[in-house]
Amino acid sequence: MSLIIRGATVVTAEHEFRADVVCAEGVITAVGPGLSAPADAKVVDGTGKLLLPGGIDPHTHMQLPFMGTVASDDFYTGTAAALAGGTTMIIDFMIPGPDGLLAGYETWRERAEKSACDYSFHGCVTAYSDKVAEEMGVLARDKGINSFKHFMAYKGAMMLPDDALLMSFNRCRDIGALPMVHAENGELVYYLQQKLLREGIKGPEAHPLSRPPELEGEAANRAIVIAAVAGVPLYLVHTSAEQAVEAIIRARLNGQRVYGEALGGHLAVDDSVYRNEDVVFARAHVMSPPFRPKGHPEALWKALQAGHLQTTGTDHCAFMAEQKAMGKDDFTKIPNGCAGVEDRMSVLWELGVNTGRLTPSEFVAVTSTNAARIFNIYPRKGSVSVGADADLVLWDPTVQRTISAKTHHQNVDFNVFEGMKVAGGPSVTVSRGRVVAADGKLLAERGAGRYVPRTAFGPAFEAAGKAKALLAPRAVQR
Amino acid sequence: MSLIIRGATVVTAEHEFRADVVCAEGVITAVGPGLSAPADAKVVDGTGKLLLPGGIDPHTHMQLPFMGTVASDDFYTGTAAALAGGTTMIIDFMIPGPDGLLAGYETWRERAEKSACDYSFHGCVTAYSDKVAEEMGVLARDKGINSFKHFMAYKGAMMLPDDALLMSFNRCRDIGALPMVHAENGELVYYLQQKLLREGIKGPEAHPLSRPPELEGEAANRAIVIAAVAGVPLYLVHTSAEQAVEAIIRARLNGQRVYGEALGGHLAVDDSVYRNEDVVFARAHVMSPPFRPKGHPEALWKALQAGHLQTTGTDHCAFMAEQKAMGKDDFTKIPNGCAGVEDRMSVLWELGVNTGRLTPSEFVAVTSTNAARIFNIYPRKGSVSVGADADLVLWDPTVQRTISAKTHHQNVDFNVFEGMKVAGGPSVTVSRGRVVAADGKLLAERGAGRYVPRTAFGPAFEAAGKAKALLAPRAVQR
């Protein structure tokens, strides 16, 4: 089965150029002007459109058991929705249970078999021990997991204290894996939650009050210093607060290798949603970190533009209104999470490219290529080049659409972008050389996705190691 | 017994003016031009000299039991040396033992009876419990202690975790006391100390390597965020690292009431001392935070000039070479501390006023008046005004001196300012109306100093309370 896309303008993170693209056996086999199609090739007309590397969402939680329920989008519905929106790969968070990381990995592999698009996993370190260290090594060396998230929030559950963070960051450095953090000061969140409940403020409006932006800034700053001591790069997931952005900028301007991710939601929505008179609406927006006061989204955009944030994700973790209602009497019991995997690309294009904040190439970088590089799967993913996986999106910059839960493919009854008008969207999505969505029709195939292992010791490690060696303590000659 | 100082230029934190000053019964009774002397008055000629409020050193540790030994300057020798240098009041840190804060207070009162100059105490919270909270309240209400220090370093000893910091800051807010922090991330210090020892780097050169400036910056930033959550002002002792200064500046530029103190030593000396070929010399400089790399002292100066640091102290904690030698095989066992109470005023004048960084009025502010205001003893201390305690320094801006342990009055065999040439110094020091040093002759009297209680709820508390009320979480009407 082969495919040729003719006449489009190819857009990569580096530049734009006119070329035909031929795919066969799931990979790109030719890129160039005036290519002849293989005999059996399906022909897609790209005239007047852009051909981009498929989107990579580096932050999803499909069918996650969380807070007493399970996220409503499973690996099939969630990845199918992703394809509908032009995202052809997700990196999901494998959160281990008491059986440990290896057992968790197996569970996730099994759950993900139904995926319609390619997928990979980040590990999570929810406690630190010799066993954890050992299993981290196995995952990095043998199982294709080169990144591990650490929670600085969720006191009493997954929150790690500083000494565990340091030990785990050290371990990451030694096994060539990228440490990631959910940066919020969990002690202070817990205190504010209890204080609000004591004062009788129990609705969803209390959620952002319990997690002010300063707490994210503090944790981000702390994680960055711990990473500096460990001599390892660091990746901050779902950076949402200006204070966290500033911590990242300070570190980067000081030569430290720190990466940050912004979510489509945080780039588009502010915290007024929590004060909406419709409490169901307010509850539907509960996720952590919360949507932030006006001003913060603009700070995220500016950091994306300046290169201090590199990736965009969604933290896709869908819950139905019925599930959200578990917290109707206590905001701390509302399952945390919002959907987004389907609309990220359109929202980024509308608010990014249509406003002049981003060039099309920069759009490709922040929706696909940068994630591929940071997580060490470039150029297999995130590029339009011979030999790469044929994950492509034919993008129509003129198509207009209004985002709505009524029409989306995500298995959830709410959409944080509801009513947003976007110009620009996928005309055809290609996953491993197969057309999986075209002209609004979703052709996703259950189980067609493949696991993408990621090699340890990504490109920044060698340089980080040299920089570290220069700073390392050393004996003074007397 | 009365006294008149004639013909000097009075310098206050506000302005300079020509006036005579009359003192009687330990207080200032008249300030003005051409005053007539009381019949019995001792007359001091101030012609060509400046008359300043006596210096206040808000950070000393006299005869402190620490790290298995006791600081060599006791309350008498240390305060006598202070008077020799123009400092007429100290605020010493009362560090409680297992008997608790009230017992500690009594111990300190008793130890301090031999003081030659006036004194007051900060409390220290080295663990947090209901008993501690109760005793903090008693000290603030009944004993004149309106400030409490918290250690973020010294893991396994006095270090407090974030939840204890928060509870204690909340308590401080409620009792009108100013929380203070020693800001260094103790977890990371401990890790680096152990790493250095494991790697065989055991000399004093390891001391700064185990406490890089970033760790102070991290802790300062964290303490500031905790104080913001608690809604209380905050005072950072011995700010030494540019990163900590920047954290303070960020907070202050955001409207938070945060104060910072610089030490005379940190303003004048850099970390090259630890790499000196003479290991005894290197060891003599071991204190925490350590002296910092070049660039940091300049950052402290600029923050002092811009008003982001308000006070200067010394962390005076003297140890003899013999005591320092306890750590000859292990830098973590070197008693931490350096002397400085005697020379702070001269060093600040030389590096501050003689370079144009500070006006004489600004010098008065950072060596005396600001401390008096922040710790709520102004205008009794820190001013030249009728009714104020007659603590005065007649300052000769022309006198030249080379600082040396050979000539200083401190009971210690080392001086971190050894060999520094300074122009400007005290000609006459007056403590509570009595001449206690004149023309290089020290006339300090053992036991002449008095305890100065400090009232709770200083000037910033009301404003901080209002600001907090505006930010406090509140119910949303639906």
Next chain:
Amino acid sequence: MSLIIRGATVVTAEHEFRADVVCAEGVITAVGPGLSAPADAKVVDGTGKLLLPGGIDPHTHMQLPFMGTVASDDFYTGTAAALAGGTTMIIDFMIPGPDGLLAGYETWRERAEKSACDYSFHGCVTAYSDKVAEEMGVLARDKGINSFKHFMAYKGAMMLPDDALLMSFNRCRDIGALPMVHAENGELVYYLQQKLLREGIKGPEAHPLSRPPELEGEAANRAIVIAAVAGVPLYLVHTSAEQAVEAIIRARLNGQRVYGEALGGHLAVDDSVYRNEDVVFARAHVMSPPFRPKGHPEALWKALQAGHLQTTGTDHCAFMAEQKAMGKDDFTKIPNGCAGVEDRMSVLWELGVNTGRLTPSEFVAVTSTNAARIFNIYPRKGSVSVGADADLVLWDPTVQRTISAKTHHQNVDFNVFEGMKVAGGPSVTVSRGRVVAADGKLLAERGAGRYVPRTAFGPAFEAAGKAKALLAPRAVQR
């Protein structure tokens, strides 16, 4: 004629204390508890109220001939309104005509004779020449003018190019006068004005579009660098844009002596006024710099709180609707200016003290004392101390009032604070020992005000000189 104010809490820039205050012959003769009143003394009961130094407005333009008309408040009506609001001194800008600075000084002296409160003048350098340099010297040495404003805007009129700014700043340094700047890049303003007119955008909404905040930031930054080269302190009038604030902060954090003034209007009002559907309303707000987009006022407040702005003024320059209508077909012809001298104190109290941004002492500093120090008339003005001019305000923090042009004393038919509710205001105003306003009744006397000469070489000059000497170019020995 003498006066005693009994039982109030005196608030100075340094502290608060209970004291009676006695005034005689226009000056304060006693400050202390339980004073006995002179026989003939008028007694004012201050119980439950605060007694502050009278406000100083360092930026007014009374009866200024400008843009083809004359400001509607003359020195009498304007200063009477000032007294009604608790301001007891103004510093007006003497803008010379073709006859030069000395002639301008005489004109201003004559115009100001009708003033009801004390006054002083800043000079203005609207072109630079040997004659100007000579007359600047005479004004500084003999006429009590120790500050000169320079316009970086108003191309084709008063705008000075960089070389003239440098020469004039050098001259200021030599004569001990403080250079001031109106910081906006006049070239870029002119270009944008012409562009807007060409595009047919001629209403008052074009005014802020022609003067974006960036242009103020640029000019502020440039003036600061020129002052650094000249080795002279600098004062920026009516700082309104965050970018200018940031330029000031950068300089101050680098040790340069730069001062900034915020206007009451810029602290309270944003640029949405220019888009009001009522064009007369919009026009009434035309002043330069214009009111700024949301966010800028908050930046000014934070800089005031942190001490990077030191003074507050009004740029009081009143024009009637009829005068404003001169620009009905061309926004560049609308006379620039708004009133404010009467309400500054109340607005600052409401938005500053009532919100916890400022303590009462800090309020005194930014409305009075800091201006007195910077312009070298402290403690004669800006203090409550024996020997100072008896300019006092008995402040009632509980009185409530709604600001309105219907009730104000200013001779203008508009008020930019219209409808603003303020709690806190003057109960009694005392000017040179005379009650000039009490309980809402204005008792101002035409011509009662006196000229206040200001001595050159204020307190910062010596330090700035030393700092400069250290940086000065010097020969290298080979």
Next chain:
Amino acid sequence: MSLIIRGATVVTAEHEFRADVVCAEGVITAVGPGLSAPADAKVVDGTGKLLLPGGIDPHTHMQLPFMGTVASDDFYTGTAAALAGGTTMIIDFMIPGPDGLLAGYETWRERAEKSACDYSFHGCVTAYSDKVAEEMGVLARDKGINSFKHFMAYKGAMMLPDDALLMSFNRCRDIGALPMVHAENGELVYYLQQKLLREGIKGPEAHPLSRPPELEGEAANRAIVIAAVAGVPLYLVHTSAEQAVEAIIRARLNGQRVYGEALGGHLAVDDSVYRNEDVVFARAHVMSPPFRPKGHPEALWKALQAGHLQTTGTDHCAFMAEQKAMGKDDFTKIPNGCAGVEDRMSVLWELGVNTGRLTPSEFVAVTSTNAARIFNIYPRKGSVSVGADADLVLWDPTVQRTISAKTHHQNVDFNVFEGMKVAGGPSVTVSRGRVVAADGKLLAERGAGRYVPRTAFGPAFEAAGKAKALLAPRAVQR
């Protein structure tokens, strides 16, 4: 004539990969593993080495007539030296004479015919007029010049005032050309030069004193604001001062498209050279901006690492000691300029890659690819891809060398990197498919270089246009 390079690790700005590279007819015809060589192909063994895109030096002045003499490296000697060091393309500044830009273009084309490597030209706007505007349009549309430099320094010669800068930036925007600036405040430079000469400080040590870093910061900030008003991207040549870097960072963090270039010299050398006891040595370093005080080079490095500076050049403008001696009695007459085109790549590798500041890919970006993109010749230049010009460097990271004027190929008797030990350098340089340097032997051919025209409206223009349109002034509906 064809060529195959076998077994190297190809390093691009995006990633590293093992591949053989085949070149024919001056372009790259194949990139991939295990390629078969064309029959006639010259075979180069790349085993153990890196294969990079040839360096692009975006800032040279070959055989420039300047300050009464002519730069000693002409287009042949200079480009041959470039090839020796691994740089395969230069962009030289065409500085027009009185005959105008088109005449200047012809002169430069003719002079450059002798070049050994490919070349392109930036234009320079040294005055602004209708004729200049017209000729800028012709150059951009027909002659391949899409960038124009403007001098903010050199008062009385090429310095442009603000209104001319604005008009020219507007013109650049309309013709799709990138405006560039030499950012130093020429008025202030001139003043300081005259002041130094008046004070008898005439040697080369006066050069940096006359051009302090603050003056570059001021001009950079001003140019950036003018570009914002014009709505056009901006490129700052030879950014050398931390203050200028900070201005760029501020703009970029605010979403403005501003680019900055660092010179190899400024990254490696500080201003102590001007105080060297050997006046000939000091004089040899005179260039503008001058080498900067310690701290500035580190600021440049950090900005390069963080992506706020994108390119590295040399400002190669060589003068012999004899020429430099023209200014022996007056530092303002020393011909400004230093060589560097030969050593930039090695210096960047040594100080960048060997220290861990840069990964090899980042090295490629800042020495080649970013310049190709910004100046719109990517991927023809700056890439290793099929169809690109075969400009390649086989880089040996292990080779050691000490830089010296004794061994360099530049036609000048001095080298600012004299004595610097570097590990890493070109093993083979390929220009348009021809081996032009190999194993230390230079095989450059006079006249082999070709002119590379550059198309207007580079990739950032469309986005900048959209962003501008959003900000543009527009009528308010009343």
